[in-house]
Amino acid sequence: MVACEEGFQLLSQNLSNQHSYSIVDKLKTILGYDIFLLDNQLDVLAWVGGEYLPEKPVSFLPPKIPAFTPATSPARFINLFAGSWKGSNKDIPLTWCPLSSQQGILGYLGLTILEEKLGSVEHYFLTKAAPLLTFELLMKQSIHENERLHHRDFLFDLLYNNFDSLEVISSRGKLWGWDFSKPHLVAVGEIQNFTPLPAERQRLSTLIAKVSRNPGAICLERNDQVVLLFPLEEMLAQSLTTTTAEQLLQPFWKVADTIFPGRKFFFGLGNLYPTAREIHRSFQEARSALEIGRLLYPDKLLTSFSELGIMRLLQRLEHQELEDFRQETLKPLLDFDRDGNVELEQTLLTYYLCNGDHNLAAQKLFMKISRRQFIGATAATAAGASLFSFQMLTKLNPAAAADSTAQVQEFRNVCPRNCYDTCAQISFVQNGILKKVEGDPKQGYTNGKLCLKGYTYTRRVYSPDRVKYPxxxxxxxxxxxxxxxxxxxxxxxxxxxxxxxxxxxxxxxxxxxxxxxxxxxxxxxxxxxxxxxxxxxxxxxxxxxxxxxxxxxxxxxxxxxxxxxxxxxxxxxxxxxxxxxxxxxxxxxxxxFLPATTHYEHWDLNSSYWHYWVGINEPAIPPVxxxxxxxxxxxxxxxxxxxxxxxxxxxxxxxxxxxxxxxxxxxxxxxxxxxxxxxxxxxxxxKANLSPTAWVERKFATPSGRFEFFSTSAAAVGFPALPSYIPAQIPPRDAPLRLLTPHHSAMINSQSYQDIAPDCYKLQLNPELARDYGLKKGDLAELFNESGSLQVRLLLDPMIPTDVVIIYQGTLKEKAPCLNVLLKSNLTDMGSETTGAPGFAINETFVNLRRLTSP
Structure with missing residues (x-):
């Protein structure tokens, strides 16, 4: 395996450098077998070696159907197939793996080896090196031009559909001279009132062909959308990307105007990233920016993802959920917004604060200032709404945008939450407004990194839900x-x-x-x-x-x-x-109720109960x-x-x-x-000067001074002296499902949960369990036991056991029942000796499920 890994690395390096020689010819020596590239009909397109076949391409009939069988022992050789060709002198054994899905959309890569002789090295090569080898074989001109175009389209699909393999993208891109080691601006566009008729498609193809002649841009088309990639020599500040993109798009718009006169071409712009590893992400952002930009700003030719703070919410939605969001929420709000002459972002925020109640949102939006209590009613009074990025908030808060040239100050903070990491932070403040939060690289354990919760603390400080007065x-x-x-x-x-x-x-x-x-x-x-x-x-x-x-x-x-x-x-x-x-x-x-400061508004000293670092917390901004x-x-x-x-x-x-x-x-x-x-x-x-190892002297604080497998202290209070296995509690017949309520990595208990689940809790369960209850994804159901009940919306996950259901810890807004209504006061067996009382056996909570006919 080590040898094969080294070979793979060598292959990858040579496929992505500027050398003209090919390493493919050396693979026969490395592996000892002929290597074949087959099309999806199992016809030979190219090969390396020649031990079994002549050096020139010849026609070979694909193996007969009976010979085309999945390799045995699927645990060892997943996605591999075995067969043979009938040659003029002898049969040729072949084991191959499909390229791009089990159906071999791009064809197959094979070795001249019997399946039963296939070892782990060959298997590793087939499943890992297959895509790279395909690109190299393409470079040897063994595949016709139409096949090359097919593979070029496949590269586009890789990028467009969130594929993130740097080696695959870089290697395939080199076939067309695309250097993805540079940062690329990515824009996805579509023509106004486009109809997918042959004449329209021909005009779009003509546009693509003309723009593709520009050496400074990569132009592709998929699903009647145009994708433009502009390679840059160096990274730009995010604030400059939109202006730069507008300049780069001017030639395209001029050509488009000659082919589609009188019709606008709208684009969405993704964020700029330094290398190919993130370019697929920029594609997704550009597509989202185009889609939502057309909906929110129908006259704007270029919408940047970075200015759409609402994307933080939409990124979490699947395609169907996004469609539902557009149809059920955005469109009614657009009409509502135009009638009220209020900014859409402000309307959306208030809508979510009111849990989707349009009437209540209207009351909040148009109340007099003196009657706005608690929530602040609109985003205009909140310098940091929970659904939007700071760029959007500065538009909604004049104080935040008063002087964008003012000096940015840095302050040192420490996250004080009940968390092992106790992350050291640097807060950046401009005009007395907390702009962003980053990790402090001087703290050696977290080393300049934060979790998602830490990076979004600005939302917590300026949340419209925050109580600011007694x-x-x-x-x-x-x-x-x-x-x-x-x-x-x-x-x-x-x-x-x-x-x-x-x-x-x-x-x-x-x-x-x-x-x-x-x-x-x-x-x-x-x-x-x-x-x-x-x-x-x-x-x-x-x-x-x-x-x-x-x-x-x-x-x-x-x-x-x-x-x-x-x-x-x-x-x-x-x-x-x-x-x-x-x-x-x-x-x-x-x-x-007394309003408390966040840790960006007061002095404090923080240590961790995990690592050995201690740091101060200094006030970065005045109390809100x-x-x-x-x-x-x-x-x-x-x-x-x-x-x-x-x-x-x-x-x-x-x-x-x-x-x-x-x-x-x-x-x-x-x-x-x-x-x-x-x-x-x-x-x-x-960092505290403590031994990195606990009990370094091997002297323990037990009565014997040793580690006690047999504990007389435990026996003295009624527990077994030797640890013994106690079977898990059997669920009651009327509540057969174990409820787990873990923390989500993106949340501090509640606030992010409220953003992504404004109507009801999201319950995750196995698809088989859902079928047993006659339920499907998205259904509204009731989760209940003898303690209480909750309305839940179903999400399916095949990784969850069929006797377990999961709700992430958190609570909803307004008067919705808290998740704790389902929890019984089950106590743990131990705990009283050290802390004075046992803990709660929260995972010993059992529930049942039934369909709700209506929300």
């Missing part, structure tokens, strides 16, 4: 929220605390609970305030990992982990399977609205308590966030971080 609900649970001042909010909270203390003679009736919305050090100021007023009631344990902590404690004595950066040195790795910024369903139980940090809120509560009852709270009443943050760096922590004074942490993230 709010009061009267009565509780009514949804009747009104804006109040911070002083009124603090008075209400402090008086309630003191009233409970006076009524019961203790602060124990005051319950304080928070979890993992923010892991910043200063975020724990709220704990400090509540700890400073006396004993309060707290919740014990955590919902997720108590059982795992207990299990490790019984074995190791406590919970330590290795430095994840040291995993590169491992020989063997085993992987075992907040303050809200907007009004969620949790707010229904509140009297007062009247938002305050958790620490400032804690100071405010303490101040109001002491104002109403002096000495009732020992927590500080004011201070400097930056100074408070630096005070957390004790001498011992400074030594651990290799710092001499706290201010040094302001320069860049630092």
């Amino acid at each position: 709010m009061k609900q009267t009565p509780r649970g009514s949804g009747n929220w009104t804006r109040i001042s911070w002083d009124e909010a603090m008075n209400t909270i402090a008086k309630k605390i003191l009233d409970l203390k006076k009524r019961y003679g203790s602060t124990l009736p005051i319950c304080f609970d928070k979890y993992s919305g923010n892991f910043g050090i200063l975020h724990y100021g709220a704990d400090g305030t509540m700890s400073s007023i006396g004993y309060t009631t707290r919740a014990l344990g955590t919902p997720c990992w108590p059982a795992g902590i207990d299990a490790q404690t019984y074995d190791f004595g406590t919970l330590y982990s290795n430095d994840p950066e040291d995993m590169v040195n491992a020989n063997y790795i085993i992987l075992w399977g907040v303050n809200d910024l907007s009004l969620t369903t949790s707010a229904e139980a509140a009297d007062i 609205g009247e938002a305050r940090s958790d620490l400032e809120i804690a100071w405010n509560v303490s101040a109001k308590l002491n104002e109403l009852e002096p000495g009732s709270c020992a927590f500080p009443t004011h201070g400097s966030e930056k100074e408070t943050m630096l005070k957390q760096l004790s001498p011992a922590l400074l030594q651990l971080l290799g710092l001499t004074k706290p201010e040094e942490i302001l320069a860049q993230p630092v």
Whole structure:
């Protein structure tokens, strides 16, 4: 296999360089067999070797049907076929693999070897090197010109249909002198009022032929659309691509005007990428920009993908879903938009905020400013709508676009979420507006990279759903929220605390609970305030990992982990399977809702519970609205308590966030971080000086000092001293399906889910299971158990087991039921010893499914 891999690499290198010699002639020596290229009728088009065949092409009859059989042992030789030709002197054995689908649309590549003698090297060659060899054989002029055109069209199909093999695209492109190592502007266009009649198609072919003579452009046609690729010598700034494309398209428009006089030619422009590896992506973007551009801007000749922030939503839709979106949503909104004389982007945003209710959207759009509450009603009042890119938002927000030439400032931040990576970030601010977020390359673990959630934080900061002012609900649970001042909010909270203390003679009736919305050090100021007023009631344990902590404690004595950066040195790795910024369903139980800052608006210090890096978070922008940090809120509560009852709270009443943050760096922590004074942490993230390996001295914190396979500590609290297998819970007869609710990589619980699922939850299940219930993709169904029920829209995935259904974690907007209505309070067996309470056995949730006749 190694030899074959080296041969493949050599083949790939020579196919994509400028040398004139061919490596194909050496393949006979490498493999020891003749190599054949066959058409889709199994006629010989070209071959290398000549041991069995003469050096000149001769006619060979294709193998008879009985001889054309799939190779046996499909697990070993998938997609291979075996047969033979009857030669004049002897039969010629042949094993071949199809090129481009099982039907061999492009033909077949074969070796003169019996199928039963085929080894892994030959199999590897056939399945991996086949496309590259095809291109080289084409270059040897063994295939007629019409076949070459067929393969040129196939290259177009590869690009057009999201094929991303750099080697295949580059090698095939060289046949026509296309150098895909350069960046290419990609534009997809169509003629106004085109009809697929022979005369129209002939005129389009004439246009393609004329434009193709221009050496500075590659022109192709497919499905009555024109694709133009413009190779550039170097990358351009994204802001220059549209202007550059317009200049490059001018010759095309002039020629098109002579062939289709009086008719416009519309184009969509994809983003510019540096190499061929991303060019297929640019094709898809250009096609989407053309399609949506024609719908949104019927008079605009060139629509750039980068200016269509709505593409972030449309990229997630399949073709049929996109058609439904166009027919059911965009067209009615266009009419609605024109009647109201409101920008479509603003209309779309409000439409989604109102869960598709056109009447409610109309009310929101045309309400007076003083009556717009919570959501902000329109994108014009929100500097960062959740469905649109920042380029679009600057159009909708005059403050963001006030001075595009102003200096861009950079600030250091750390993502404070309950996530192992605790990514270091660089935020870019212009005119006090957060423009974008990137990873900080000075942090050695995440190394300048962020997840999708991190890159889209601007949407979270400027979300139209974000609460920017203190709010009061009267009565509780009514949804009747009104804006109040911070002083009124603090008075209400402090008086309630003191009233409970006076009524019961203790602060124990005051319950304080928070979890993992923010892991910043200063975020724990709220704990400090509540700890400073006396004993309060707290919740014990955590919902997720108590059982795992207990299990490790019984074995190791406590919970330590290795430095994840040291995993590169491992020989063997085993992987075992907040303050809200907007009004969620949790707010229904509140009297007062306080607006909190995001981590781009306050100072903080963040460490990870995974890697060893520590970094600061500095305010990049002023707080949005009247938002305050958790620490400032804690100071405010303490101040109001002491104002109403002096000495009732020992927590500080004011201070400097930056100074408070630096005070957390004790001498011992400074030594651990290799710092001499706290201010040094302001320069860049630092790594703690800890051993990369847990338990490096092999002394464990167990009673015996050893790793305990047999745990007396576990036995003492009623668990088996030796680990024992406990079968999974059997689903009840009336709820036979196990419900899993994993996190989606693109979401922080809810906000992105609301964008892609505005109407109801998306339930993923196996197609066989759907058939058993008489359901199909897109159907509306009810997911239910004894605890509650949800409406769901079905998505099919054959990789999901037939007794499992999946909904990604998150919640919908407005009054839709929360996913948690299906979850029972099943507790884990372990967890109480370390954290004080067991966790929740969330994956032991069972449900049933039934069709809904109407939405």
